[in-house]
Amino acid sequence: MLEPTKGPSVFIRFGIQRKKAFLRDVSRSFDGLVLPANVLLYQYRSTPSVVFMCNKPFFVDPMSYVFGQPYEEFKRRVKEGSPRFKPSFEKLMSGHGLTPADFLPYDYKALLRHLGTRGNNLEVFVENALGFQRERVWATLQDASDLMTDEQRASLDQARFRPAFLIPPYFLYLPPTDRGIPPTTDLNSRVLDLCWQNRDKWGDIFPTVFLRRQHLDAQYRKGILALYKKNPFPGYCVWIDDFDERESTEADVRGLVELTRALAGDGRQVVMLYGGFFSMLLYYFGMTSVCHGLAYGESRSIGATAQQGSGPAPIRYYVLELHRFLTLENALTVLRQRPDLLCNCPACRRIVRGNAERVTLYQEEEAMAEVHFLYNRNQERTLIAESPKDLAIENLEWTLLLNDDIDRITKPYRVSSGVEERPIVDPAYIRAWKNALEQAVAS
């Protein structure tokens, strides 16, 4: 279970090894770490040290959903010679107790059939997924204890280096159709039953409710809750596929609020696997924790994992007042016309110095851009922790009022008929969240 905090807790999703020292240095600004299984299993010697360095609670995302989607992209990314899976994907498969070579000639449907067939295939899959989550960090740190100082060795406390909870392997939830229950939904159900039967062995288990935004609608919610709340697990993780808080509609937000409320009933903990400020506002409806990367990853689509990478996330500027990131170019255009949106955090005092033109200097100051973001995220968290929900909604109303003309700041966008001037920031998302939260409070 997660330790209770004042306001929603913030977990940082670890992705890049070179960020370990930075995370250690700023560890006061977040509450815990999420270790994606592909990173943990592939870079299995170096990844656990981030937990040791930050001295924070953590949990492991098993990332098993990639086995329930076409994974041909992982086969292509290999050097010449006999075809293989990408090494990190191979490690992820092996970690789940699957033999990569067995599945190389086939597509994901064969893998799902393998898991779904009688016998103990699914049991082995679940046991392995839970096993590496629980053991990997602790085992690696123990192996590395020879390299530690006496003081460090004495600090090796098992409770600190085991995950706060385990996540059963999960796949995208799809509602039943005329043709029956989709295989991924069926597997989800069976996995949860297995986990519940073995809860004494594994301890706290948080199933992941992973669904598409259109399934947030009330007509699907009953089926989703029937599946995930069949057994009273102590907490849940939530991931809405490709749910960008800045693109969501009022109906989406209402659906998410109701889902959160239902999952959090009876004091259950709820963790949003990908979210930002607006997901933190769901704290008032039972959201315990929100996870995101260092200045990226506040939403994620299921297809993103298999996409060809295009390098690290670009450096962006977080605008506290708008609760969103802007590319440095867009930030420059907006802040030139709205210098009142400039931030006064220690990073901005050093880099921007109250001059909108200098915001682009962050291009060469990645760490400072991240410090700026973490500082502002902390401000947002404090705001939520110290405000009742009525005040938080009123704050949104003020944000809307003070920025209702921000859509007058435009830039040319390419359209089919040519190039058109369009707003860089459309404040509709703030209105959608405010209205939806107001309705949720009233209901």
Add this chain to the structure above:
Amino acid sequence: MARSSIALRESEINGLLAKKLRSHRLLVLQNVRIHPCEMDIVALDPITLRLINIEIKRTDWRALLNQAIRGTLYCHYSVAALPSSMRATVPVEEFRSRGVGLAFFEIENHDLELTVGVQPAMSEKINRSLKKLLYSRFYAQYGDGAYA
């Protein structure tokens, strides 16, 4: 058999254009990546220290205009380059009204010929930090030669 000009890839056109610019004593950087975007060509006049961004496309003038407008944040002048076969179909005013220059190229005998469609206007949006970033890239490549 000789290849027709239409068969040239953008990267090949980029190479020919860069060669042409260098022959006019400009310093040239190709494919300047400032994550997550990339500028096809950035030229620097070492005497006036003026920066010129040139974006190249073979057909999609909308995307080209979009990229060239972006270039006005980084450079004093931004120019879009299209094949001369598109001269009749490109809405020149879209470029002129945004201060973006327009040039048409033609490949003849492995040489690139340029004609001016629209003269670029001096950028009013250029940002000092981004400009300095480009100067530092030139300095990294050309050393003191970047400043005549």
